Amino acid sequence: MSSAPAVIPEEAVVRRRWTKGFFSQPLAVVGAAIAIGWLLVAIFAPLLAPYDPLAQDFPLTQAPSREHLFGTDELGRDVLSRVIYGARLSLPLAILLVALATALGSVLGALAGYFRSWVDPVVMRTTDLVFAFPAIILAMVVTASLGPNVRNAVLAIVIVAWPTYARVVRGLVLSLGDAEFVQASRLLGSSSRRTLLHDVLPNLAGPVVVLATLDLANAILLLAGLSFLGLGAQPPDPEWGSMVAVGTQYFQYWWMGTFPGLAIFTAVIAFNFLGDSLRDRLDPRGVSRGKHQGVA
Amino acid sequence: MHRAARVPRLALPAALVAVVLAVVAVVASTAFAAGDNTKAEGTLVVDTSFVVQTIDPQRMFEPTSQIAVKGMYDTLLTFRGQSTTPLPWLARSWKVSKDAKTFTFTLRRDAKFSDGTPLTSADVLFSYNRVINLKGSPSFLLAGVKVSAPTKYTVVLRSSTPNPALLRIVPNPSLGIVNSKVVKANGGTDALGGDKTDKAEPYLLSHSAGSGPYVLKSYNNKTEIVLEANPGFWGPKPTFQTVVIRNLPAPTQLLNVQRGSNEIALDLSAQQASTLRGKSNLKVITNASANLFNIDINTDPKISEVAANPHIQTAIRYALDYPSFVKLSGPGAVQAPGMIPTTFLGHLPPTARIKRNLPKARAEVKASGIPSPKITMYYPSELTINGISFATLAQKTKSNLAEVGIQVDLVGKPVNSFLETYAAGKHPMSQSYWGPDYPDPNDYLVFTPGGLAANRVNWGVAKDPKLAALAKQAQRTVSDTVRASRFRQIGRSMNQRAPFFPLFQPAQAIVSSSNLTNAVLGVIWPLDVRAVGTR
């Protein structure tokens, strides 16, 4: 996309339309604030965390106190530091995998919508196949087969997530393909590639951004869910989902599971607030429905 | 949108109120009903996190199956509580030849199966041969053993090599005696090739065919196994009419056992259990378990130059913070003095334990000449034993070795794929454990050069022929005093140069309602339900 400079002004036009008045919505502001807050926590984790998240230096399973605001875990690590470092794992991974899913899904969807011939049925039947599994069952089988680690969990979620984009983008391309300005550009003899890049893609940006923001929320949930099942991040990495899982083993030490769970909740709700407000801008009645399937 | 204002104000709020009321009603009524949540009298509930593949006695070898099978089937000999001394049960008496190759058992004559058929040597013969020929998990128990039944109440076991451990193998629930007539009638066979021709498993998953105090009422490998008292039991009647073995994850067990009566929780770690001490309605018993957690390191430089380096191995031995591992496991755990658990013959005294020595470990790392040593350690990722997760141990190991400058990369794998590469000797280092198959030091010869566990770290006979010879000699020794001293001698040299680092024996906790008696962990089986009584 970035290789075509002519796209930029058009994209900017589109962007202005849906960002106008966006930040006058309290929900968007709250969402953005929390999201930026977590991003800052992720970036400055070493400065913010009171202790090394891996250091097993403290008495085991201490309740929250002044020294350890969130208590300590079963290996005597500081839970607050682990929650802070957890942002470094969950957020970048969620962003990475949504970017991958968006890129893969959008490209395949656009191709399917534009070159209807054989590409379309192949892509669409594949999305059917993926949709036929609940996300977590498919992701579970994929990670269990390839081996449980963060890389495979990300891969599994990308496999689960891309079809949504493919479907939405294909639908938009199909409807745009019939739009007058695209027909006109075709009649004027533009190449397929040019039509796709200049006329079709810019108009996809809005819906895809909304979808991607909401998917960030789902990605964090799914990643945490897989880690909760022991199929995502591996110890000693301070991943929120796996911290909750350990917390379930030590029920009576409620702080071990409650705080990482709260971290997941706040991060997810931030992106849901943002995505929902964005959708409102684009489509105030909330008519467009991508299959953004909630996960964990 | 202004028109929305004209909606009558009552209709929807009323609907909402109705919904809320309905929810409240449901919740309130359930709260009410929870009060009279009593169990039928005479039911013992055992909460455990299920590890069960089958309850066909001659196929099973899993802890949960052992609880059920131990209740339904009798063995020739048995153990009481934590003792490892074999006691008479179906066999009234027995004789062992001087060379420890021939074992003659005399059966009691009053034992009968739940259908009334008397139990005879033919049933023992059938059951033992079925174990051997099914080639299932427990078949190794009778490796090299030939069974015969010269009279109706005599059974003879002949081992091809001296087998002083056999008397401690016989109490294993997998060697429980089945009603041969019933099992045969339902497709069972004890003949050679039984692994292909025996079809009795489905029957034994829905019925029991034993002589024990309990019979099978229902079996579900995901939820619960229900046993019911056998009205015609030949021995002393069990206290409980019904025993329910129920599948529950440990955290739920922790909550449940505090609520119920006649309830036992089996899978709490000593740490979890210790939070329950002082509650008057509960009894917490912790014993040092015979399970032994250890670390293995590969001796083959082709797998890892670093791991196979003797200096690095010594460095690791002295870098591990043993007391902190013990602490992790909770009160009651002990540092393992050697690879043989402290409850078994031939174990080392506490003075033989390795002590952490960081300067020595650092010096050894330096002596290895490897600038920044790095080792990959594998562990079974979702495995938890005695409430201790291998993931937790692996993290402790990593942090301990980092202190002497050895970097450990952790790789967790599901048990299946872990075992595959582990058995093939491909792990540079593993977080591992050994649970006793039978309470005898011979079970631990697997750790001597050329043994099963030693092969997984490529520690063949050629790597330490002297120790291998010693092991062979110990295996065939009949006298217990001589065996004990030989095993101690082996243990001492292993603590210096074997590629195994024994860490600790966890405390096994058993939490039960305080009215229960004899709710204790066995050496082989997790719990003997027939012994549990009430005060």
Next chain:
Amino acid sequence: MPWPFFRFLGRRLAALVVLALGITFVAFVLTQLVPGDPALTALGPVTSADPEAVAAYHAHWGMDKPLPVQYLTYLWNLLHGDLGTSQLSHQPVLNDLQHAIPATMELAFLSIAFAIVVGVPLGVVAAIRQNRASDHALRVVSLAGISMPTFWLALLALYVFFFKLDWFPGGGRLDPGTTPPGQITGLYTVDAVLHGQWSLAWDALHHLILPALVLAAFNVSLITRYTRSAILEVINDDYVRAARAKGLPERVVVIRHVLRAALPSVVTVLGLVFANVLTGAVLVENIFAWPGIGQYAYQASIELDLPAIMGVSLFVAVVYVTVNFVVDVLYGVIDPRLRLT
């Protein structure tokens, strides 16, 4: 029935067969990628060192044949209604599924019922109070609902309602040792009622409520939001205005016209809700020790129990196609203007 209906049905069935084939193939390939050998865990550390025992195990489970043969054998057996035998339970997969599926269905039905009963009215309220305080509040609450990690919610619910308050039991489908009702539907509550065993029905319901509520949390939010937008779509349509112009009371307008017009969109979301419930079931069943399809799928994937994984996958695919089919048919029933395609 008009024949286009049968053509529609036929097309869906054909799609199902193709999907099923695709799914068995994908599941088969995925599980073959795995390095693990089930014989090793099944036989234990000592016996699995004996190659003869391992070979016997492989032969018993048909794992000694070449892969294409294994796959074709599976398909052939499938045609005869045989899903194979689970390596974990030693029982036919079909048998396992017969127990696991109703357990999850019972949970799913109650949870979806909760979600509809609470979600639809809330959605209506949000729509007709659009942009007012109650709409904003509902929006925040429903966004919070879809942001809550189900496994965390389950844990908190168990802690509060079981451990602290003792209102609900701590897992399982029935009190320990209780004999389940004779299987008719497999739904314990229904079966117990059919057999007239009222206290048993109560016991089953009592165990069902907490996990069902936890599972419903996410879907209440979803349904609220869909209902809201569906109603906003139609609330200013001409026929609604006409109804109002006729002087009908607003309550009648909303219930008879607006809600009815919005219903097809609400029905669409049920497919989605169902998928969410299955997904949530994996996590919730794990925590509530609920012997359903979610736990079965989890165990099967962890232990690489191929026949079980294939069985679950097939079941899920059938459900997916069926639910979509039902949704489409409901569409036609609710709104005859929509044609079946």
